[in-house]
Amino acid sequence: MSQTKDIPVPDIGDFDKVEVIEVLVSPGDTIAPEDSLITLESDKASMEIPSPAGGTVKEVRVQVGDKVAQGDTIVTVETADKGAAASSEAPQEPAPESTAEAATGSDEPAGTSVAGADQPAHRESAGDQQPVQASPAAPSDTDIQCQVLVLGSGPGGYTAAFRAADLGLNVVLVERYDSLGGVCLNVGCIPSKAYLHTAEIITGAERAAEHGVEFGSPTIDTDKLRGFKDGVVDKLTGGLKSMAKQRGVTVVHGDGHFVSPNSVAVESNEATQTVGFERAIIAAGSESAKIPALPWDDERVMTSTGALEVDEIPKRLLVIGGGIIGLEMACVYDALGSKVTVCELADGLMPGTDRDLVKILEKRIKSRYEAIYTQTKVTQADAQKQGIKVRFEGDKAPETDVFDRVLVSVGRAPNGHNIGADAAGVTVDERGFIAVDEFQRTNVGHIHAIGDIVGQPMLAHKATHEGKVAAEVCAGHKSAFDARTIPSVAYTDPEVAWTGLTETEAKERGIAYEKASFPWAASGRALGMGRDDGATKLLYDPETQQVLGAGIVGPHAGDLIAEATLAIEMGADVQDVGLTIHPHPTLSESVAFAAEIAEGTITDLYLPKQRKRSR
Numbered sequence: 001m002s003q004t005k006d007i008p009v010p011d012i013g014d015f016d017k018v019e020v021i022e023v024l025v026s027p028g029d030t031i032a033p034e035d036s037l038i039t040l041e042s043d044k045a046s047m048e049i050p051s052p053a054g055g056t057v058k059e060v061r062v063q064v065g066d067k068v069a070q071g072d073t074i075v076t077v078e079t080a081d082k083g084a085a086a087s088s089e090a091p092q093e094p095a096p097e098s099t100a101e102a103a104t105g106s107d108e109p110a111g112t113s114v115a116g117a118d119q120p121a122h123r124e125s126a127g128d129q130q131p132v133q134a135s136p137a138a139p140s141d142t143d144i145q146c147q148v149l150v151l152g153s154g155p156g157g158y159t160a161a162f163r164a165a166d167l168g169l170n171v172v173l174v175e176r177y178d179s180l181g182g183v184c185l186n187v188g189c190i191p192s193k194a195y196l197h198t199a200e201i202i203t204g205a206e207r208a209a210e211h212g213v214e215f216g217s218p219t220i221d222t223d224k225l226r227g228f229k230d231g232v233v234d235k236l237t238g239g240l241k242s243m244a245k246q247r248g249v250t251v252v253h254g255d256g257h258f259v260s261p262n263s264v265a266v267e268s269n270e271a272t273q274t275v276g277f278e279r280a281i282i283a284a285g286s287e288s289a290k291i292p293a294l295p296w297d298d299e300r301v302m303t304s305t306g307a308l309e310v311d312e313i314p315k316r317l318l319v320i321g322g323g324i325i326g327l328e329m330a331c332v333y334d335a336l337g338s339k340v341t342v343c344e345l346a347d348g349l350m351p352g353t354d355r356d357l358v359k360i361l362e363k364r365i366k367s368r369y370e371a372i373y374t375q376t377k378v379t380q381a382d383a384q385k386q387g388i389k390v391r392f393e394g395d396k397a398p399e400t401d402v403f404d405r406v407l408v409s410v411g412r413a414p415n416g417h418n419i420g421a422d423a424a425g426v427t428v429d430e431r432g433f434i435a436v437d438e439f440q441r442t443n444v445g446h447i448h449a450i451g452d453i454v455g456q457p458m459l460a461h462k463a464t465h466e467g468k469v470a471a472e473v474c475a476g477h478k479s480a481f482d483a484r485t486i487p488s489v490a491y492t493d494p495e496v497a498w499t500g501l502t503e504t505e506a507k508e509r510g511i512a513y514e515k516a517s518f519p520w521a522a523s524g525r526a527l528g529m530g531r532d533d534g535a536t537k538l539l540y541d542p543e544t545q546q547v548l549g550a551g552i553v554g555p556h557a558g559d560l561i562a563e564a565t566l567a568i569e570m571g572a573d574v575q576d577v578g579l580t581i582h583p584h585p586t587l588s589e590s591v592a593f594a595a596e597i598a599e600g601t602i603t604d605l606y607l608p609k610q611r612k613r614s615r
C-alpha cells in the first residue's frame with residue numbers, strides 16, 4: 001500500500017527563516033532516502049536538505065526565493081509500502097548530503113569534523129561554516145578503516161592527505177611506489193628543473209664570453225649530475241615521508257583499486273590489504289603517452305622519465321613533440337652538448353600558446369638546435385645498431401634520419417582506467433579522465449578526484465589547489481575550486497609564461513581586449529643580464545581596464561607571471577599595476593611598464609601615439 005507523506009524542513013539550528021536557493025526535485029521524480037530536496041542558504045552557510053524517506057514526489061511546496069523555517073513542508077511524497085521502502089534503501093550511490101543537524105554542529109556525524117577556525121578565506125565565503133556533509137560509514141570488514149582515503153601521493157594527493165589530516169580527519173594515503181611525491185617530485189617538475197638550472201649555468205657561462213669572460217667547455221660527469229638531481233628529489237620525498245608521519249597520515253604502499261564504493265584493495269608484493277573509507281580522494285595522476293609504433297623495448301627510445309636519468313649524453317637527440325615538456329628536455333640536452341632536433345605535428349611549437357611569445361623562444365632555439373620540423377609526423381622508427389632510424393612525413397623534414405636517442409614527449413594520459421573506478425560507480429571517460437564539480441566531487445558524491453586525472457591543465461599547482469579544496473570539503477568546509485586563472489610556464493630558455501586570457505583564446509572566442517607589450521630591450525636589468533630577448537604583455541578590458549591576461553617571455557618569466565595572476569584574481573586594473581611601485585632595476589618592473597604603456601604614462605619608452613593620461 002502506498003501512502004503520502006509531507007516532508008518538512010528539519011531542525012536547522014539557530015536560523016529563523018532561511019532562503020531556498022535551489023530546488024533539486026520536481027513532481028514525478030523518484031527519490032531515495034537521503035536524496036537532497038532543496039538547498040538553503042543563510043548568511044552563515046548553505047545546506048542541502050535530504051529527504052528522510054524514499055518514494056515519488058507528488059508535489060513540491062517551495063520555490064527558489066522562498067524563506068522557510070523548521071516545520072514548513074518542502075514536498076509531498078508518495079511512499080511505497082514497507083517492503084518496497086526497504087528495497088529502496090538497498091545500496092545506492094551515496095549522495096553528498098548535508099544534514100540539518102550537522103549545520104548546527106550539534107550532532108556531528110562520525111568521520112567528519114566541523115569547519116574550524118583555520119578555514120581559508122580565499123575559497124570560502126567570509127566567516128562561513130559549511131554544514132558537515134554526512135558520509136556513508138566505512139565497511140567494518142576491512143583491514144584498515146579511515147575517514148579519508150587518498151589514492152596517489154603526487155602533489156595533489158599528498159596535499160589533500162596533509163590538509164585533511166590537519167583538519168582532524170583520519171587519513172590513509174595509498175601509493176604504488178616506494179617514494180611519495182608522484183610524477184612532480186620524482187620524474188617531473190623537480191628533477192627537470194634541477195637539470196634546467198645546470199643548463200642555465202652552462203649557457204650563461206657560454207654567454208659570458210660576450211662580456212669578456214671565457215670559460216672552457218664544460219666537463220660533464222653524468223653520474224654526479226644525476227646524483228645532484230637524485231639528492232634534490234630524495235630531500236623532498238623524504239620530507240614528505242616525515243611530514244606524513246608527523247601528521248599521523250597512514251601511508252600504505254601498493255597498487256590500489258576500488259572494490260566497492262567504500263573500499264579499496266591495495267596489492268603489494270607482500271600482501272593485499274583492504275582499506276575501508278567514508279570518503280575518498282582520487283589523485284592517481286597521469287603517465288606519459290606513448291606512440292605505439294616505436295621500438296619501446298630499446299632503451300634509446302625514452303619518455304621524459306628515461307630522459308631524466310641522463311645516463312648518457314647522446315650526440316644527436318630527436319625530441320618528438322614540441323610541447324612544454326619536450327622543449328624543456330631539449331633545452332637540457334642542448335646545454336649538455338647534444339645536437340637536438342625537434343619534430344612537432346602542429347604548425348608551430350607549443351601549440352595553443354600566443355605566437356608572439358613563442359616566436360622569441362623559437363628565435364633563440366633555432367640558432368642552437370640542429371633542426372626544428374613543424375607540421376611533421378614520425379611514421380616509423382626502427383632500432384638499428386648505429387641508432388634509431390626514424391621516418392618522417394612532412395615538407396621540411398628528410399624522409400629518414402638516424403638519431404642516437406629519441407625522446408617521445410607527446411602528452412600525458414590520465415590513469416583513470418587503472419583504478420577499478422567501476423567498482424565504486426565512478427564514471428571515467430574514454431580517455432581516462434574523471435569529471436568533477438567545483439567541490440572536486442565525482443558523480444559519486446563521497447568520492448572526489450583531483451589533479452591530472454580530472455583534466456587540463458595538467459599542472460602541479462592546479463593539483464595542489466584542488467587537493468586542498470577536496471580535503472576541506474571532506475572536512476565539511478564550504479570550499480570550492482573558484483580560481484580565476486591557472487598560470488602556465490615553460491621553463492625553457494627563455495622561459496615562456498602566461499596567465500588568464502591569451503590572445504589566441506580571445507580571438508577564438510571573440511572577446512574584446514587591448515594589449516600593452518613592453519620589450520625587454522628597454523629594461524635596464526634585462527640588458528645588464530645580456531638578455532634583452534624578452535617581452536611582457538598585458539591584455540586588458542577596453543572598457544574597464546581590468547587585467548584579463550598576461551604573457552611574459554624571458555628569463556624568470558615563470559616567477560614574474562605570479563604578479564599578473566594575483567592582479568587577475570584581485571580584479572586589478574592596469575592602473576593598479578602601473579601605480580604599484582616596483583623595485584628598480586628588476587625584471588618585475590616590466591609588468592609595471594606594460595601597465596604604464598596601457599595607461600599612456602610610460603617614460604622608459606617613447607611612444608609618440610600614447611595617451612597622455614594623468615596619474
Ligand code: FAD
Binds near residue numbers: 152153181305419
Ligand atoms: P601525479 O603526480 O601523477 O601522482 C599520481 C600518483 O598516484 C603517482 O605517485 C602514482 O604512482 C600514484 N598512483 C597512480 N595509480 C595508482 C594506483 N592504482 N595505486 C596507487 N598509487 C597510484 N607541472 C608543473 O606544474 N610544473 C612543472 O614544471 C612541471 N614539469 C613537469 C615535467 C615533466 C618531465 C613532467 C612529466 C611533468 C611535469 N609537470 C609539471 C606536470 C606535473 O608533474 C603533474 O601535473 C603533477 O604531477 C600532477 O599531480 P597529480 O597529483 O595529479 O598526480
